[in-house]
Amino acid sequence: MTILLKIWSGWVNNMVSAVEKGGEAEAEPESDLSYFFEPRSVAIIGALREGWFGGYVIIKNLRLFGFPGEIYPVNPRYDKVLGLDVYASIKDVPATVDLVIIITPAATVPGILEECGDASVRAAIVVSDGFAERSEEGAKLQEELVGIGRREGVRILGPNTVGVTNTANGLVTTPYEFGYSSIRRGYVALAGQTGIIAPQAVPYEDLQYGVSKICDFGNKCDVDETDLLEYLAEDAETKVIAMYLEGIKDGRRFLATAKRVVKRKPVIVLKSGRSEEGARVASSHTGTLAGDDRIYEAAFRQVGVLRVRNFRELFEIPKIFGQPRPKGNRIAIITMTGGAGVMSTDVAYECSLELARFSEKTIGELEKIFPSLAKNPSDVGPAMFAGDLVQIYKKTIEAALEDENVDCVSVVLWTGEAAPPQLYVELFNELKEKASKPIAIWIYGTKVTAVHELSRELEKLDFPVFLDFETAVRALGMLCEYSRLQGDA
Amino acid sequence: MTILLKIWSGWVNNMVSAVEKGGEAEAEPESDLSYFFEPRSVAIIGALREGWFGGYVIIKNLRLFGFPGEIYPVNPRYDKVLGLDVYASIKDVPATVDLVIIITPAATVPGILEECGDASVRAAIVVSDGFAERSEEGAKLQEELVGIGRREGVRILGPNTVGVTNTANGLVTTPYEFGYSSIRRGYVALAGQTGIIAPQAVPYEDLQYGVSKICDFGNKCDVDETDLLEYLAEDAETKVIAMYLEGIKDGRRFLATAKRVVKRKPVIVLKSGRSEEGARVASSHTGTLAGDDRIYEAAFRQVGVLRVRNFRELFEIPKIFGQPRPKGNRIAIITMTGGAGVMSTDVAYECSLELARFSEKTIGELEKIFPSLAKNPSDVGPAMFAGDLVQIYKKTIEAALEDENVDCVSVVLWTGEAAPPQLYVELFNELKEKASKPIAIWIYGTKVTAVHELSRELEKLDFPVFLDFETAVRALGMLCEYSRLQGDA
Numbered sequence: 001m002t003i004l005l006k007i008w009s010g011w012v013n014n015m016v017s018a019v020e021k022g023g024e025a026e027a028e029p030e031s032d033l034s035y036f037f038e039p040r041s042v043a044i045i046g047a048l049r050e051g052w053f054g055g056y057v058i059i060k061n062l063r064l065f066g067f068p069g070e071i072y073p074v075n076p077r078y079d080k081v082l083g084l085d086v087y088a089s090i091k092d093v094p095a096t097v098d099l100v101i102i103i104t105p106a107a108t109v110p111g112i113l114e115e116c117g118d119a120s121v122r123a124a125i126v127v128s129d130g131f132a133e134r135s136e137e138g139a140k141l142q143e144e145l146v147g148i149g150r151r152e153g154v155r156i157l158g159p160n161t162v163g164v165t166n167t168a169n170g171l172v173t174t175p176y177e178f179g180y181s182s183i184r185r186g187y188v189a190l191a192g193q194t195g196i197i198a199p200q201a202v203p204y205e206d207l208q209y210g211v212s213k214i215c216d217f218g219n220k221c222d223v224d225e226t227d228l229l230e231y232l233a234e235d236a237e238t239k240v241i242a243m244y245l246e247g248i249k250d251g252r253r254f255l256a257t258a259k260r261v262v263k264r265k266p267v268i269v270l271k272s273g274r275s276e277e278g279a280r281v282a283s284s285h286t287g288t289l290a291g292d293d294r295i296y297e298a299a300f301r302q303v304g305v306l307r308v309r310n311f312r313e314l315f316e317i318p319k320i321f322g323q324p325r326p327k328g329n330r331i332a333i334i335t336m337t338g339g340a341g342v343m344s345t346d347v348a349y350e351c352s353l354e355l356a357r358f359s360e361k362t363i364g365e366l367e368k369i370f371p372s373l374a375k376n377p378s379d380v381g382p383a384m385f386a387g388d389l390v391q392i393y394k395k396t397i398e399a400a401l402e403d404e405n406v407d408c409v410s411v412v413l414w415t416g417e418a419a420p421p422q423l424y425v426e427l428f429n430e431l432k433e434k435a436s437k438p439i440a441i442w443i444y445g446t447k448v449t450a451v452h453e454l455s456r457e458l459e460k461l462d463f464p465v466f467l468d469f470e471t472a473v474r475a476l477g478m479l480c481e482y483s484r485l486q487g488d489a
Numbered sequence: 490m491t492i493l494l495k496i497w498s499g500w501v502n503n504m505v506s507a508v509e510k511g512g513e514a515e516a517e518p519e520s521d522l523s524y525f526f527e528p529r530s531v532a533i534i535g536a537l538r539e540g541w542f543g544g545y546v547i548i549k550n551l552r553l554f555g556f557p558g559e560i561y562p563v564n565p566r567y568d569k570v571l572g573l574d575v576y577a578s579i580k581d582v583p584a585t586v587d588l589v590i591i592i593t594p595a596a597t598v599p600g601i602l603e604e605c606g607d608a609s610v611r612a613a614i615v616v617s618d619g620f621a622e623r624s625e626e627g628a629k630l631q632e633e634l635v636g637i638g639r640r641e642g643v644r645i646l647g648p649n650t651v652g653v654t655n656t657a658n659g660l661v662t663t664p665y666e667f668g669y670s671s672i673r674r675g676y677v678a679l680a681g682q683t684g685i686i687a688p689q690a691v692p693y694e695d696l697q698y699g700v701s702k703i704c705d706f707g708n709k710c711d712v713d714e715t716d717l718l719e720y721l722a723e724d725a726e727t728k729v730i731a732m733y734l735e736g737i738k739d740g741r742r743f744l745a746t747a748k749r750v751v752k753r754k755p756v757i758v759l760k761s762g763r764s765e766e767g768a769r770v771a772s773s774h775t776g777t778l779a780g781d782d783r784i785y786e787a788a789f790r791q792v793g794v795l796r797v798r799n800f801r802e803l804f805e806i807p808k809i810f811g812q813p814r815p816k817g818n819r820i821a822i823i824t825m826t827g828g829a830g831v832m833s834t835d836v837a838y839e840c841s842l843e844l845a846r847f848s849e850k851t852i853g854e855l856e857k858i859f860p861s862l863a864k865n866p867s868d869v870g871p872a873m874f875a876g877d878l879v880q881i882y883k884k885t886i887e888a889a890l891e892d893e894n895v896d897c898v899s900v901v902l903w904t905g906e907a908a909p910p911q912l913y914v915e916l917f918n919e920l921k922e923k924a925s926k927p928i929a930i931w932i933y934g935t936k937v938t939a940v941h942e943l944s945r946e947l948e949k950l951d952f953p954v955f956l957d958f959e960t961a962v963r964a965l966g967m968l969c970e971y972s973r974l975q976g977d978a
Binding site for chain 2: 129
């Protein structure tokens, strides 16, 4: 085992030193992705039949989400769709198009891309599937696309992708009808070799999850994770980048770029294909080579990429990065159930947080309310009858926030008959003005809807709510780790 | 490290061999807990003030949940409550009481328990807090309780507990108003040194989670995890036992008992106090000594106790044990998103499952519908347009269930415009008759309520739905591990 470890660490060192010597040059942006996210005009080429999937729906979604640019449907068999003139070919569109979305049978895509090149289109999202993920033949077709794109100067996202979302301009290219029409504008950029992060898969509106950009790489024949990293590094809306990756196209370039980007904003990665079988499946999913997981693990660590362990974490943990940066790793755990306090403590230590020792002042103040509050974890449960429950929460959270020995706070909220959601919303509305330390919340209670409603309202106030208390604590751990790596803490 | 490992394994072997030699005698039931779960009559001693907490609410809850036994409120300051005569003391109750629930200030509990002994009460749930979890003085009071209980032949659950739930007879002793009045009668017994598993903390009705018994040990001064294990082993309603433990009172006795019980039904344990700080906090939560985690880890493994890693798993994984027992460890993954397929494969391998290789017959049948279905993971996504989505799911799930190379199935369901919840309910209604292999489900979609509704309906049909696909796969892994340990697989 020791020998294996040495071999890995050798590989990693080679990889990272290659990055440091020669990698920077290669890591220069090859081209700007702004045409994908900030196009002035979009053409939708292909399926315009009314239904819940296809180009027809893309046009509907662009309008629903308020995309202000020009929209040009292209299909030789239609005249009008949704009140818009339909053009027989991209060449007939009477203006230069920044972004095309192609949703036609795979075999027709190369020809269409060629025409796009002729029409000076700069960016193409290829929704169509049936490429490298399907067959040998599809793989050849995909290579053909890459060749045409390079020759014609058209960057390609996909194929086999649902495309992008930009909450700043209402650009939602998802070809599915998904039944809601707003995504909260926020600071998390989500990307992946999967549509599972896109609006047809996630109840973004219901969750009030704040998004800056979403990008499904699909088969990643051209635009890849490193291109996107470069783009998102410059994107003022994005404070944190979360990526699901099955493989990395150019490991050296990715690591060199990530190393620069993490100094400005955190990069969180969920890398699958950890098992041999997983790697094999990844290859048939998006035609990616997964690579040796142990090398990635070590390389990520060395350049400061934060790695998460499952999809839930990839989705939830980025939310914590909207919170103030902690100055250290000392956590105050405020709970309503002693059990969650003990379990949270275990998780805290597993992710290098320490239990804060409350100052004499805090202890004095909280003792006066109820003894169980004056220790850490601070247990609101036994104090329930010492006054109004929500007020006790308020005083305890405020005391923890003001304590110089506390760097971050996790809060377990219980909502039930004695503590209706609305009272907590008022409390956090007040706290919002004062909180200069990160807070992570878990809510439990007797009604699914009450828990969900409260969660939604607190998210609107920019307090991150997690689906379990372990993830809440782990998110704080990752925030502290990032701060430590950046030298803040 | 090797030396440490040897030391641990020495400890564990000593522990287990002690168990095997002399432990069995000690592991005999000290007394039956049936008075706690199946009392013919219950007295509630203490707080009867109208409100959302206390003895008043216990009486309301017992009635709401349909407890058929006699209920005797006891409090010298009341005459009548909720139409019932109130007795000044337990001695005045004109019948023998099987179970008392004491909810009075800590200092008064010993005297009351003494009176209960005189009145031939056999079981007491002490809801009151302020004992070993609070102070030295409280710890002494708790010792006093233990002494009285032993002398008088009264078994004690608690103190500092919300008590028990038995869905077979409507016995719900939770002293909180929690806003619902039914818990689905099922096969999972949940126990813990925490109220976090009790009805005031979990939306049992909303989830349609099937429960047999719930037990909060509280400070565990008398009735402990081993007593409960013995009781639940014999309980015909309980198919699987899940316990959150901060410490184990008598490790040898617990292991000896568990070793016997796991042959009849699985025992799943979440043990906290893994970190030193967690152990310290556990001690101040319920006055428990957590013990060395590494010893527990090894000992659990040796006697066949299944260990989970977090509270979510403790709560969710037991649900899988209502499914048919698998004959092997070969999983079919049916997904709607390739990404979830890759990630599920990783988790499958991490918990010793193998990807099933579909038979020629299955491959032939599924190829005919769409090529992406004929491999494992089987991807319904690209096949969406080959017919009605829910019908494609149906054919794929059925083919996997009928394939002799498949032992268990995980299903990722997407609900959205193209696939409303009701169609899936019909599908699983049909599958219910046929399924002779375990199925674990994850549902995702664009509306929180739609996902929740579908989950509820499938749970009612006894198909377990998990909050993430990783936990769904891990649950199947644990089911297969249990079958392997029992020699089924």
